[in-house]
Amino acid sequence: MSMTATLTNIYAPYLMTVDEIIDEAPGIRTLKLAFQDEAVRKDFAFRAGQFGLYSVFGAGECVFCIASGATRKGYLECSFQKVGRVTNALRDVEVGDTVGFRGPYGNHFPLDEKIKGHNVVFIGMGIGLAPVRSVIWTCLDERKQYKDVTIIYGARSADLMVYKRELAEWAKTPGIKFVKTVDPGGNPPGWDGEVGFVPTIVERAAPSPEDAYAILCGPPIGIKFTLPVLLKLGFPPERIYTTLENRMKCGIGKCGRCNVGGKYVCKEGPVFTAAEMKELPAEY
Amino acid sequence: MATIITAENLKQLAREMLKAGYRVIAPAKQADLVVFKAIKDAQEMLPESEYILPQASFKEFVFPRCECILRYRFGEGGKPVFESPNLDGEPPQAVIGCRPCDAASLPILDKIFGWDYVDPFYFKRREKTAVISVACSRAGEGCFCTSAGYAPDSTAGSDILLKKCAGGKYAAEVLSDKGRQLAEKFGSLFEKVEATPPVEVAGLNPAFDVEKIKPWLDKHFDDPLWLEIAARCMGCGTCAYGCPTCHCFDMVDEGDLAGGCRLKNWDTCSSALFTKHGSGHNPRSSQEQRYRQRVLHKFKYYLEKFGLRACVGCGRCTARCPVNLDLRGVLQTIAGKQA
Numbered sequence: 280m281s282m283t284a285t286l287t288n289i290y291a292p293y294l295m296t297v298d299e300i301i302d303e304a305p306g307i308r309t310l311k312l313a314f315q316d317e318a319v320r321k322d323f324a325f326r327a328g329q330f331g332l333y334s335v336f337g338a339g340e341c342v343f344c345i346a347s348g349a350t351r352k353g354y355l356e357c358s359f360q361k362v363g364r365v366t367n368a369l370r371d372v373e374v375g376d377t378v379g380f381r382g383p384y385g386n387h388f389p390l391d392e393k394i395k396g397h398n399v400v401f402i403g404m405g406i407g408l409a410p411v412r413s414v415i416w417t418c419l420d421e422r423k424q425y426k427d428v429t430i431i432y433g434a435r436s437a438d439l440m441v442y443k444r445e446l447a448e449w450a451k452t453p454g455i456k457f458v459k460t461v462d463p464g465g466n467p468p469g470w471d472g473e474v475g476f477v478p479t480i481v482e483r484a485a486p487s488p489e490d491a492y493a494i495l496c497g498p499p500i501g502i503k504f505t506l507p508v509l510l511k512l513g514f515p516p517e518r519i520y521t522t523l524e525n526r527m528k529c530g531i532g533k534c535g536r537c538n539v540g541g542k543y544v545c546k547e548g549p550v551f552t553a554a555e556m557k558e559l560p561a562e563y
Numbered sequence: 564m565a566t567i568i569t570a571e572n573l574k575q576l577a578r579e580m581l582k583a584g585y586r587v588i589a590p591a592k593q594a595d596l597v598v599f600k601a602i603k604d605a606q607e608m609l610p611e612s613e614y615i616l617p618q619a620s621f622k623e624f625v626f627p628r629c630e631c632i633l634r635y636r637f638g639e640g641g642k643p644v645f646e647s648p649n650l651d652g653e654p655p656q657a658v659i660g661c662r663p664c665d666a667a668s669l670p671i672l673d674k675i676f677g678w679d680y681v682d683p684f685y686f687k688r689r690e691k692t693a694v695i696s697v698a699c700s701r702a703g704e705g706c707f708c709t710s711a712g713y714a715p716d717s718t719a720g721s722d723i724l725l726k727k728c729a730g731g732k733y734a735a736e737v738l739s740d741k742g743r744q745l746a747e748k749f750g751s752l753f754e755k756v757e758a759t760p761p762v763e764v765a766g767l768n769p770a771f772d773v774e775k776i777k778p779w780l781d782k783h784f785d786d787p788l789w790l791e792i793a794a795r796c797m798g799c800g801t802c803a804y805g806c807p808t809c810h811c812f813d814m815v816d817e818g819d820l821a822g823g824c825r826l827k828n829w830d831t832c833s834s835a836l837f838t839k840h841g842s843g844h845n846p847r848s849s850q851e852q853r854y855r856q857r858v859l860h861k862f863k864y865y866l867e868k869f870g871l872r873a874c875v876g877c878g879r880c881t882a883r884c885p886v887n888l889d890l891r892g893v894l895q896t897i898a899g900k901q902a
Contacts, residue, residue, distance in 0.1 A: 562852075
């Protein structure tokens, strides 16, 4: 085999400065990161739905979606829950510290290719709102190019909801139908949203499938139970998009662990339609 | 015209290559095991008659068990400064005396490390690796190369293939530019003869028809057979570490206050931690799911994606498994089923 490889280190990350830290919910944080290299800051582009590997030097790398809008240039945001070695280290970084980022990797939600000019229904569950939020902002920043926008968001309890300031903003924005819900028991006194699991609330809110695309993300169990509701409401499986987030190490189709059946989530995903998911074994 | 090299000159070849600055990798003794070793002295190289397959394949010389892929020290204000890993400073290396099955693993590994993003750590070694393999004149107990689509004298991945003749000589088949350059550079050790003398190549009847594997796998993701087969799998990973084509890896950081490095380490799909999410959810939570992944990856997914199966039939997984989980037998069972 003759390889005319220019040998560059595909595992070397960009260096980024932590510009802002936002506490979203107990254990959940958002970091706003700016590229240190001037040229990268200017040229870096991604598509909503893509992901990256975020690293704390000495602790390791972790994979999250890019949570900020693709229309916002020069910086990235990621939201994470502290659960292991790397996320605990990420939790300890302070404003001004340096972290690493590799990406953007994977495919994306086809906003430009398909969704523009149609109605969009966004469904987020728990911290699974992060990838959906990237699409929401990308869409809201070019609001005129989309028709009706519906956002349905649910979390276990009111305090576990992420992006609280933005939820309030979306709720007030004319032209957005906004529904928030918490699991039964997660509603504090004076709660002004719905109470019930997301699939139930989606069924009750009954967004119209007419000329519409649905974009949803949440824990595997949430996706599993929301998909049938959308199908029942009449959304064709080709117009329901979700993003799968299996465990990854390399993010670029080498390390061999993120596959669902024959598909590498990092290469052929993370974005899949419900039609594509029907062809996949339940390995997510 | 044919080319011949004597066993004595093969050793001399190792000697001269060492002198010329090559890293020479050959089967050698380590305690009472035969392993691939970067030898320091040609005397360490075992005669081909003393082994069939070394303990593991020579994969670790193109894809090390543990490798630093990013080194950094903390500079001013704790900001990491990268010390770029050496991407071209490897010496040329030659594997002498491996079997055709191990050689055949290279074109398979080239696919995964070369698609889309080119892994520089693999290719910096791969491009400088020459393979001089020796066809098998006898088969080992786990061998099933002829069932996996190869043969005791397969040429895939070899630059020069040697076949045993009478009188301690080997017929040398030069198969690539790299092989030709070696045969020229060390030309005095090779001898030209009129015609290839009779060679000894092991006979090994196929145990199953490999073409029948994928059609069954295509339709039986959920099948009681997986549980039946894998009930005794301990998930130890011996099969993966010995395998010439297993390539899955982990990435971890090791560091202290001064700096650190990011490491790429061999990993195995039989470990429960391999796919476990941070949330605790595990898409492959039971051992039979993990064993199924191993078989499907090798005989279905890899074939669909890259046009090759990720198995050369060396049989190490079968021979080394502590609970006798015999992949060859598993494949035989699958091939015997109606897809």
